[in-house]
Amino acid sequence: MPDAAFDIAHLLAGSLVLVSFMLIYQGRIHALLNVFALQALLLALAVAWQAHMRGAHHLYASAAIALVFKAMIVPWALHRMVRVLGIHREVETVVGVVPTMLAGMALVALSILLMLQLTRGAGNPLSREDLAFALSVILLGMLMMVTRRNAVSQIVGFMSLENGLILAAAGAQGMPFVVEISVAFSVLIAMIVIGVFLFRIRERFDTVDTGAIEQFRGEKRA
Amino acid sequence: MSPDPVALVLLVPAAAAALLALVPGYRASAWLNVAASGLTFLAAAALFVTDRPAAGDFLHVDDLNIVFIVLNTFVGLTAAVFSASYIGHELAIGRVTTASLRFYHAMYQVMMFGMNLALVSNNIGLMWVAVELATLTTVLMVGLYRTAEALEAAWKYFILGSVGIALALFGTILIYVAAQPVLGEGMPAMVWTGLIAAAPAFDPAIMNVAFVFLLVGYGTKVGLAPFHAWLPDAHAEGPTPISAVLSGLLLNVALYALLRFKMLMAANAAAVAPGPLMITLGLVSLVFAAAMLYRRRDIKRLFAYSSIEHMGIIVFAFGLGGPLANFAGLLHMVMHSLTKSGIFYAVGSIAQIKGTQRIADIRGLTQSHPALGWGLVLAVLSIAGMPPSGVFLSEFLVVTTGFAREPVLALGLVAGLLIAFGALVLRLTGLAFGTPTGRDAPMHGSLAPLWLHVALVYAIGLHMPGPMVEWFRAVAALLG
Numbered sequence: 001m002p003d004a005a006f007d008i009a010h011l012l013a014g015s016l017v018l019v020s021f022m023l024i025y026q027g028r029i030h031a032l033l034n035v036f037a038l039q040a041l042l043l044a045l046a047v048a049w050q051a052h053m054r055g056a057h058h059l060y061a062s063a064a065i066a067l068v069f070k071a072m073i074v075p076w077a078l079h080r081m082v083r084v085l086g087i088h089r090e091v092e093t094v095v096g097v098v099p100t101m102l103a104g105m106a107l108v109a110l111s112i113l114l115m116l117q118l119t120r121g122a123g124n125p126l127s128r129e130d131l132a133f134a135l136s137v138i139l140l141g142m143l144m145m146v147t148r149r150n151a152v153s154q155i156v157g158f159m160s161l162e163n164g165l166i167l168a169a170a171g172a173q174g175m176p177f178v179v180e181i182s183v184a185f186s187v188l189i190a191m192i193v194i195g196v197f198l199f200r201i202r203e204r205f206d207t208v209d210t211g212a213i214e215q216f217r218g219e220k221r222a
Numbered sequence: 223m224s225p226d227p228v229a230l231v232l233l234v235p236a237a238a239a240a241l242l243a244l245v246p247g248y249r250a251s252a253w254l255n256v257a258a259s260g261l262t263f264l265a266a267a268a269l270f271v272t273d274r275p276a277a278g279d280f281l282h283v284d285d286l287n288i289v290f291i292v293l294n295t296f297v298g299l300t301a302a303v304f305s306a307s308y309i310g311h312e313l314a315i316g317r318v319t320t321a322s323l324r325f326y327h328a329m330y331q332v333m334m335f336g337m338n339l340a341l342v343s344n345n346i347g348l349m350w351v352a353v354e355l356a357t358l359t360t361v362l363m364v365g366l367y368r369t370a371e372a373l374e375a376a377w378k379y380f381i382l383g384s385v386g387i388a389l390a391l392f393g394t395i396l397i398y399v400a401a402q403p404v405l406g407e408g409m410p411a412m413v414w415t416g417l418i419a420a421a422p423a424f425d426p427a428i429m430n431v432a433f434v435f436l437l438v439g440y441g442t443k444v445g446l447a448p449f450h451a452w453l454p455d456a457h458a459e460g461p462t463p464i465s466a467v468l469s470g471l472l473l474n475v476a477l478y479a480l481l482r483f484k485m486l487m488a489a490n491a492a493a494v495a496p497g498p499l500m501i502t503l504g505l506v507s508l509v510f511a512a513a514m515l516y517r518r519r520d521i522k523r524l525f526a527y528s529s530i531e532h533m534g535i536i537v538f539a540f541g542l543g544g545p546l547a548n549f550a551g552l553l554h555m556v557m558h559s560l561t562k563s564g565i566f567y568a569v570g571s572i573a574q575i576k577g578t579q580r581i582a583d584i585r586g587l588t589q590s591h592p593a594l595g596w597g598l599v600l601a602v603l604s605i606a607g608m609p610p611s612g613v614f615l616s617e618f619l620v621v622t623t624g625f626a627r628e629p630v631l632a633l634g635l636v637a638g639l640l641i642a643f644g645a646l647v648l649r650l651t652g653l654a655f656g657t658p659t660g661r662d663a664p665m666h667g668s669l670a671p672l673w674l675h676v677a678l679v680y681a682i683g684l685h686m687p688g689p690m691v692e693w694f695r696a697v698a699a700l701l702g
Contacts, residue, residue: 118427119399131399138392142385154381161388168395174407175398177347181391184351188384191358195365195380 005053009126012046013133016167017108020140023160024104025097029082029089029152033075036156040070043163047170059170062182066166069186070159077193078152092149100147104140111135130171137164155192162189227272228283230265231291231338234258239331248313248323252306255327259295259302262334266295277415282344285697290341290478293556297470297563298334300671304567305330305463307668311574312461317367326366326461333359333467337475346394347412349479350387357383357443360472364460375455382442382452390439390479396432397486400424414482421489429486429493436483437499443476445530446537447507457526458579462570465522469529470563474555477533481540481701488543488702500541505631507534508638515645520579521572524649525565528605531642532558538635539620540701542627548698550619553686557612557679561605564675568598571667572653576660581649586658591665597672599654604679606646607639612683 019039026032044067051059082089093100115132141161145154162185169178238258245251269291274283283291309326312318318326336356343349361383365376401411404423410416421429442449457465480500487496511530518524536558539551571594572587573579588595604611617639624632682690 114431118431119425127399131396135392138388145381145385151377158381158384158388161385165388165391165395168392172395172399173402175347175395175402176409176412177351180351181347184354188354188358191361192380192384195377 005049006126009046009049009053010129012042012049013130013167013171016042016046016163017133017136017140020137020160020164021101021104023156024100024140024144024147027091027097029087029091029150030079032091032153032156033078033082036159037071037075039160039163040066040075043166044071046167050170054173056174058179061179062166062170065179065182065186066163070163070189074159074189074193078155081193082152087152088150091153093147094149095147100143104143107139107143108136111139124173127171127173131168134164134168134171137161137167140164155189158192159189226275227265227268228275228281228342231262231269231295231342232335234262234265235331235335235338239328239335242331243324243328245327246320246324248310248320248327251324251327252309255330256299256302256306258331259299259334262338263292263295263299266291266338277344277413279409279413280345280348281342282415283342284700285693286481286700287341287478289552289556289693289697290474291338293559294337294341294471294474295334297559298337298467300567300674301463301466301470301563302330304466304570304668304671305461307666308463308570308574309461311666318461322366322368326363329359329363333363337471340475341478344414345409345412346397346414346417346482349414349482350391350394353390353440353443353475353479354387356472356475357387360456360460360464360468363464364456366461366464367459369459371455372459375452375459379452379456382449386439386442386449388439389435389442393432393435393437393439393483396428396435397483400428400432414486417486418489421486422491424490424493426490426492426494429490433483433487433494433496433499437480437496437503440476440480440483441503444473444480444537445507445533446503447510447530447534450507450511450530453530454523454526457529458520458522462522462566462573465526465569466563466566469526469566470559473529473533474559477536477555480537484540485700485702497541497543500537501628501631502541504534504536504538504541505634505638507531508538509534509634509641512638512642512645515642516648518649519581521569521581521584521653522566522579524581525562525569525605528642528646529558529562531638532562532605534638535617535620535635538631539623542620542623543702544623544627545695545698546619547623547627548701549694550616550623552694552697552701554613554616554620557616557682558605560675561601561611561613561679564672564679565598565601565605567667567669567672567675568594568601571665571669571672572598574667575663575665577663578660581652583660584653585660586654586656588654590658590662593669594665594672595654597669597676599650600676600680601672602646602650604676604683606643606650610680610683612679612686615683615686 022035044063048063112132119128138161141157144157242251269288336352340349340352361380365372404420405411445453484496487493511527514527536551536555539547576584604613607614607617624635
C-alpha cells in the first residue's frame with residue numbers, strides 16, 4: 001500500500017510537469033486558459049493526496065484554494081476578460097514553439113539532475129522527487145513568461161510558476177505557512193487579474209500586448 | 223509595564239491603515255498619517271531603551287534589526303510630513319482624486335506595517351509574506367496617477383517583483399528542506415534564531431542552491447543589476463513621496479532579508495561563501511548604474527539609477543564582510559537612505575514648481591529658489607560622495623577596506639564611484655546654476671524634511687556620535 005500511495009503522488013506531480021509543456025504549445029488563449037485550469041486541478045489533487053497520505057489536514061485548505069480559486073474563478077475571470085476586452089485570441093510568441101519546447105526539456109533535465117543530486121542525503125524520496133518536479137514547473141513557468149508577449153499569457157505563466165511553488169511547499173515535509181502562502185499568492189494573482197481588468201489596459205494601450213506597452217517608456221518619447 | 227514597543231511598531235500602522243480607509247477628507251487623513259508615522263517612530267525609538275522581549279516563533283528584536291526599524295520609521299515619518307504638504311497640490315492640479323488619496327494614505331500605513339513586520343520577524347516564512355505585502359502596496363501606489371506611463375511602470379514592477387518574490391519563496395522552502403532533518407518538522411525549522419544556531423549542521427549543498435534563489439529573488443527587490451529593470455520606472459512614475467520611500471526603505475528591507483540569509487550561509491562552514499556572489503553583483507550594479515547615469519533625461523530616473531549604484535556599493539561592502547566592511551556597509555545604507563529620500567523630497571518640489579521632470583527644462587534653482595536649490599546642491603554633493611558628508615565617510619571606509627582586501631576589485635569600485643560622481647556633478651550644475659528657465663509656480667512641498675536629512679547626513683559626516691559607533695561596531699561583529 002505505501003508503494004501505491006507513493007506512485008499516485010509521483011503520478012500527480014509528474015503530470016503537472018506534462019501539463020506545463022502543454023501550456024507552452026497552446027496557440028489560442030481560450031485553450032491556454034483551459035489547460036491552465038487542468039493544471040490547477042491536478043495541483044489540487046496532488047496537494048490533497050499529500051494531505052491524505054501524511055495526515056496533514058491543513059494542506060486540504062491549500063488544495064481547496066487551488067481547486068476553487070485557480071481551477072475555477074481565475075480561468076473564468078480571464079475567459080471573460082478576453083471576451084469583454086476583445087483581446088487578441090492568439091498567443092503571440094517571442095520565440096517559436098519548437099525552440100521553447102527544446103529549452104523546456106533542457107530546463108526539466110537540469111532541475112531533475114540538480115534536485116535529485118542535491119537532496120541525495122536528505123529527506124524521503126517523495127519530498128525529493130516533488131522538489132525536482134516543482135522546480136521543473138517553476139522554470140517552465142518562467143520560460144513561458146519570457147517567451148510570450150500578451151499580458152494574459154504572461155499571467156498564466158506566472159500562475160503556473162506559482163503552482164510549482166505550492167507543490168514544493170506541500171512536498172516539503174511538515175512545512176508551516178503553506179496555507180498562508182497559498183492565500184498570499186491568491187491575493188497577488190487576484191490583484192494582477194483585477195489590475196488588468198480595472199486599469200483597462202486595453203483602453204489605454206489598445207492591446208494587452210506588452211510589446212506595445214513598452215513603447216510608452218517615459219524616456220523614449222523625450 | 224508600559225505597552226510593548228515591538229507590538230506598537232506593528233499595531234500603530236495596522237490600526238492607522240484601518241482608520242485612514244474610513245476618513246474621507248484628505249487634509250485630516252494626511253495629518254493622521256503623519257501622527258501615526260510619528261507614533262510608530264517613537265515606539266521604534268523606545269526599542270533602544272526598553273527590555274527586549276525574548277525571541278518568539280514569530281518576532282524578535284536584536285541589535286541588527288533595531289537599526290533598520292528606527293531608520294525605517296524615521297524616514298517613514300519625514301516622508302509622511304513631506305507627503306502631507308505635497309499631495310494637496312497634486313489634487314489641485316487634478317493628478318489624483320480625493321478617493322485615490324484616501325486609498326493612498328491607507329496604503330501608506332499598510333506598507334509601513336509590511337516593512338516593519340518584515341524587519342521584526344523571526345521567521346523566514348513570515349518575513350517572506352511581509353515583504354510580499356510591502357511590495358504589493360507599493361505597486362498599487364506606483365500606479366496611483368493612472369497615466370499610461372504609471373500603469374506600465376506598475377505592471378513591470380508587478381511582474382518582475384512577483385517573479386522575484388516567487389524565487390525567494392523557493393529559496394525559503396529549500397532552507398526549510400535543509401533545516402528539517404536537523405530541527406524537526408514544523409515551525410522550529412523556520413524560526414531564524416533556531417536556524418542560525420543549527421546552521422552548521424545543515425546540508426551545505428541544499429543551502430548553496432537555496433542561497434542562489436534567495437540572492438536572485440530578494441536581489442530583484444534590492445534593485446541589483448541585471449534584475450533592476452523595474453526600479454527606474456517605478457521611481458519615476460509614482461508619487462514622489464513613494465519614490466523616496468522606495469529608495470530609502472523598501473530596498474533596505476529586501477537587503478535586510480538578504481543579510482539574514484547571508485548570516486545563515488556564513489554560519490555553515492561547508493556551504494559556499496556568500497561573499498564573492500554578493501561582491502560580483504554589487505560591483506556589476508555599481509558600474510552599470512554609474513554608466514547609465516549619463517544618459518538620463520528625467521530627474522527622478524537619474525536618482526533612481528543612483529539608488530541602484532548605491533545599493534551596489536552596500537552589497538559590495540557586505541559581501542566583503544569582516545568588521546570594518548560591515549560597519550561601512552551599514553553606515554552607507556543609513557546615509558544613503560537619508561540622503562536619497564531627502565533628494566526625492568527636493569525633486570518632488572522641483573517637479574511641482576516646474577511642472578516637468580525633464581532635466582533639460584530645469585535651470586538655475588539656486589537663484590530662483592535658494593532654500594530648495596542649495597538644499598538640493600548639498601544633498602546631491604553628499605550622494606556623489608563629497609566630504610564632509612556621511613556618504614563620503616562610508617564610501618571612504620568601503621574603498622580603503624576594499625584596497626586592503628581585494629585591490630583589483632577595489633579599482634572597479636573606485637572607477638564606478640568616479641563615473642557616478644562625474645555624472646551627478648554634471649547634471650547638478652545644470653539643475654542648480656545658470657539662468658533660471660521654465661515655469662515658476664509657487665512651491666507647496668515643505669523643505670523641513672529635506673534640510674533635516676541634509677543636516678543629519680553632514681553632522682554624522684563631521685562627527686559620528688560615540689554611542690552610534692559602538693552600536694554599529696556591535697552589529698558589524700554580529701554580521702560576521
